[in-house]
Amino acid sequence: MLEVSFAKPALPEAGALALLVGEDEPPSGLRAAADDATGGAIGRALAAANFKAKKNETVTILAPGAGLSRVVVVGLGKRAEAGGRATEEAAGTAAAALAQEPAAVLDPGPVGPAQAAEAALGATLRAWRFDRYRTKEKPEDKPKFARLTVAHDEPAKARAAWGSLKAVAEGVFFTREVVTEPPNVLTPAAFAERCQGLARLGLEVEVLGPKEMKKLGFGAFLGVAQGSANEPRLVVLQWHGATGGEEKAAKGKGKAKADASKPLAFIGKGITFDTGGVSLKPAQGMEDMKWDMAGAGAVAGLMAALAGRKAKVDAVGLLGLAENMPSGTAQRPGDVVTTASGQTVEVLNTDAEGRLVLADVLWYCQDRFDPRVMIDLATLTGAIVISLGHEHAGLFSNDEELAQKLIACGQATGELLWRMPLAEAYDKMLKSDIADMKNIGGRPGGAITAAQFLQRFVNGKAWAHLDIAGTAWTTKDKPCVPKGATAFGVRLLDRLVAEYYERG
Ligand code: BES
Ligand code: MN
Ligand code: ZN
Numbered sequence: 296m297l298e299v300s301f302a303k304p305a306l307p308e309a310g311a312l313a314l315l316v317g318e319d320e321p322p323s324g325l326r327a328a329a330d331d332a333t334g335g336a337i338g339r340a341l342a343a344a345n346f347k348a349k350k351n352e353t354v355t356i357l358a359p360g361a362g363l364s365r366v367v368v369v370g371l372g373k374r375a376e377a378g379g380r381a382t383e384e385a386a387g388t389a390a391a392a393l394a395q396e397p398a399a400v401l402d403p404g405p406v407g408p409a410q411a412a413e414a415a416l417g418a419t420l421r422a423w424r425f426d427r428y429r430t431k432e433k434p435e436d437k438p439k440f441a442r443l444t445v446a447h448d449e450p451a452k453a454r455a456a457w458g459s460l461k462a463v464a465e466g467v468f469f470t471r472e473v474v475t476e477p478p479n480v481l482t483p484a485a486f487a488e489r490c491q492g493l494a495r496l497g498l499e500v501e502v503l504g505p506k507e508m509k510k511l512g513f514g515a516f517l518g519v520a521q522g523s524a525n526e527p528r529l530v531v532l533q534w535h536g537a538t539g540g541e542e543k544a545a546k547g548k549g550k551a552k553a554d555a556s557k558p559l560a561f562i563g564k565g566i567t568f569d570t571g572g573v574s575l576k577p578a579q580g581m582e583d584m585k586w587d588m589a590g591a592g593a594v595a596g597l598m599a600a601l602a603g604r605k606a607k608v609d610a611v612g613l614l615g616l617a618e619n620m621p622s623g624t625a626q627r628p629g630d631v632v633t634t635a636s637g638q639t640v641e642v643l644n645t646d647a648e649g650r651l652v653l654a655d656v657l658w659y660c661q662d663r664f665d666p667r668v669m670i671d672l673a674t675l676t677g678a679i680v681i682s683l684g685h686e687h688a689g690l691f692s693n694d695e696e697l698a699q700k701l702i703a704c705g706q707a708t709g710e711l712l713w714r715m716p717l718a719e720a721y722d723k724m725l726k727s728d729i730a731d732m733k734n735i736g737g738r739p740g741g742a743i744t745a746a747q748f749l750q751r752f753v754n755g756k757a758w759a760h761l762d763i764a765g766t767a768w769t770t771k772d773k774p775c776v777p778k779g780a781t782a783f784g785v786r787l788l789d790r791l792v793a794e795y796y797e798r799g
Contacts, residue, residue, distance in 0.1 A: 296468065297390070297422045298442045299415045299457060301450035304402060306332060311365040311399035313389040315382065315414065317374025318348045325402040325446055332361035341368060348372070350381060351388045351774055367392040367399075374404065380709055382410045383417030384774035390418035390440060391772065398442040408452035415445050415453075416460040420775040423468055425475045459604040463789050466600025467782040469493075470592040474767065474780035478568035478585040483520075483616035486567060486588065487528040490595055490614065496602035499533040511659060514633040515640055515651040520617035522572055522625025527617035529656065530591075532598040533558075537609045537798060558609040559796055560666035561598070561788065562656050564649040564673035565591025565616035572645030573621045574628055586780060587649070589767035590672035591616060593784035600789045607797045613660050615652040619645070631730045635659055636752055639730040647734045649675045650748045657752040667796075668697055668757045671749065672784045673764075678741030679715075680765040687713035688783060689762035691746035697759050700795050701787070707794075709775070710787035712761065715743060722747045 304325045306312065314326050314337075322330065322338075330337045336359035344354045348370035356366040369385040369392075371377040377385075382403055393399045403414040422440050426432070447453045473481060473489060487502045494500045505526055508517055513529075520527035537556065566587035570576060576584065586592075591614035598612040626632070630642045632651070636658040640651065653671055660669055679689040687705075690712040692698040698714055705712040721743045724736035732751065736744025746760050766783040769776060776782075 296464065297419045297440065299419060299461070300442075300444050301411065301447055301453040301457070302444050303448060303450060304446040305400075306361070307363070307398075307400045309362040309364065311367065311393055311396040312363055313367040313369065313393060313399050313401040315369050315371055315385045315389065315401070315403045316348045317371045317377060317404060320374050320404070323402055323404050329361070329363070329366060333359040333363065336360055337366055337368070346370070351384060353388055353392055355392050365393070365396055371404070379410050379413040380707070382406060383413045386414035386417035387421035387775035390421040390443075393440045394438040395440075397439045398444070399440070400444045400446055402446045408447060408449050409456045411445050411447040411453035412456035412460050415443065415457055416464060417775050418443050419464045420467060421777060423471060423777060425472065425779070462603030463600045463786060465603050466596040466789070467785050469599045470596030470782035470785050471780040473595065474586050474589045474592045474782070478618075481567050481588070482525040483528040483565070483567055483618060484526060486565065486591070486614070486616050487530050490530045490532060493532065493595065493599050493602070496599060497534070498598055498602045499535070501531040503529040503531070512633065512635045513655040513659070514635070516615060516617065516655040518626045518630060518632040518642065519572070519619055519648040519651050522622045523618035523620040525567070525618045530595070530614040530616065532595065532612035532614075534598055534602050534606070534608070534610045536601065536606045554667060555798075556609070557667040558611050558664055559792065560660050560664055560669045561594045561610065561612045562653065562660055562669060562671040563591030563594035563612070563614050564588070564653055564671070564675065565614045566649060566652070567616060567618050569619045569646070569648065570621055572619045572648060573625050574645040575621055576646060583768065586768050587674050588616065589674050589763060589780065589783070592780070593672050593763070593782060596782055596785040597788050600785060601792060606792055608792050610792065611660070611664050611666065613656050615656040617652055619648045634752065636754075638732065638751065641727040641730040641733045643733045644735045647745070649673050650745055651734060653749055654752045657749060658754070661754045661756045666756065668694070668759070669753060670759045670761065670788065672761045674767050675762045676742040676745045676764055678745070679762040682715070682742055683713055683765055685765045685769065687711045688766045689713060689715045689742050690759060691715050691717055691743070691762070692759040693717065693750065693753070694757040694759065697757055700791060701759055704787050704790040704794060708786040708790050710766070710783050715746070717743070717746060717750060722750075
């Protein structure tokens with residue numbers, strides 16, 4: 296992770312400088328100092344480049360003098376309209392332009408300490424890289440950006456704001472790592488083992504194997520897992536951050552308060568590789584299915600973030616981990632399985648496996664934890680990618696208020712959601728001739744019928760389902776997300792907790 300510090304504005308003796316600049320704003324002190332020290336080189340370069348300070352517009356000036364190796368200037372659009380998101384993105388864009396510099400000073404411009412910390416977050420998120428399996432990269436080709444100093448008049452305040460954001464970045468990186476790992480390395484057991492490492496943050500970690508799942512009656516989950524030589528796991532992560540105080544107070548004050556003492560629950564689809572099973576997927580692009588565990592990855596990263604920043608909330612994270620393989624022991628199209636809820640499912644397509652795993656985990660979650668809300672994340676359907684592309688994740692919810700909160704947090708973090716419908720008519724499409732339901736509803740409305748399927752296992756609890764099949768992975772660099780695993784959902788749900796569910 297990028298090493299971040301905060302200091303009063305001062306030109307670096309040597310090395311690089313980055314400036315975040317709003318449209319029509321006077322040069323900051325550091326910008327003026329850099330211009331003075333270089334005989335006006337920065338201003339001349341910006342004029343020559345016809346720099347307008349549009350959002351993420353970037354000019355790089357090499358060796359302008361005064362010992363500076365590089366000055367990167369990034370636009371923000373209009374400063375008055377540029378909130379924390381624009382600052383983050385501009386800082387992320389700057390970090391990409393600084394890849395060959397070991398260290399840089401970044402001047403976010405006239406912002407408060409919170410936005411200075413957000414600049415550090417943006418740069419940190421963009422500078423992340425996964426190179427565990429590169430053994431032959433030449434040193435000159437490797438990114439070098441390792442140290443960032445954010446210039447601010449109140450460095451202590453900015454540093455204090457950075458504490459929580461750094462924990463969120465660490466959560467995002469946990470997610471990006473597990474999502475990026477190849478499927479031969481990240482089996483369900485290996486994923487569970489990494490989760491056990493999160494105990495160091497104060498999370499309570501439980502791992503259940505096939506024996507325990509069988510006792511719990513997880514017929515749908517185990518049906519998916521039975522074709523693989525790699526055993527399934529259910530990981531339960533608990534964070535007790537609300538302490539006892541509120542619960543004790545709640546007992547005296549009756550029902551409304553008592554609800555606030557129930558945990559929030561997050562559930563993730565964790566298919567470490569999805570071949571489709573006997574309903575085998577085509578070869579083209581099948582490698583993408585290593586990230587079919589991105590929902591579980593996001594839940595683990597979110598729980599790490601909450602624990603890392605000591606969020607004042609009680610939360611549980613459940614990860615349904617399995618591999619969907621075709622083999623002599625694999626389930627067949629036509630099999631009927633009995634879920635933990637007692638409802639039976641005719642498995643007509645073994646590639647609609649995520650909903651089968653989630654059916655048992657959702658049921659178990661509400662039964663064991665009686666949560667305040669349940670939110671699941673799943674790379675559930677190709678149909679959501681057809682509907683929304685890669686710009687929004689699909690949001691399905693039986694709770695108006697929860698849906699609105701989620702949409703607002705999506706806008707604040709850039710992890711955008713678009714509400715999709717749930718309705719009786721779609722639910723009917725799941726009717727089976729032999730069992731309580733079938734696991735597919737046909738091609739029309741495929742993301743919706745998948746959500747309807749899940750809804751049958753939430754037992755009326757306030758619930759939201761995020762179909763992240765289109766947003767969990769990006770093939771293009773974004774300002775704060777290098778191409779690859781996005782960790783979509785970690786920042787969104789961390790924000791949801793901070794805005795609406797933390798006390799104090
Ligand atoms: N993991 C896939 C969905 C997916 C597709 C995720 C593309 C990411 C990118 C899921 O398990 C799946 O195979 N869904 C099927 C369901 C169908 C058989 C009803 C699909 O979307 O085709
Ligand atoms: Mn599938
Ligand atoms: Zn899948």
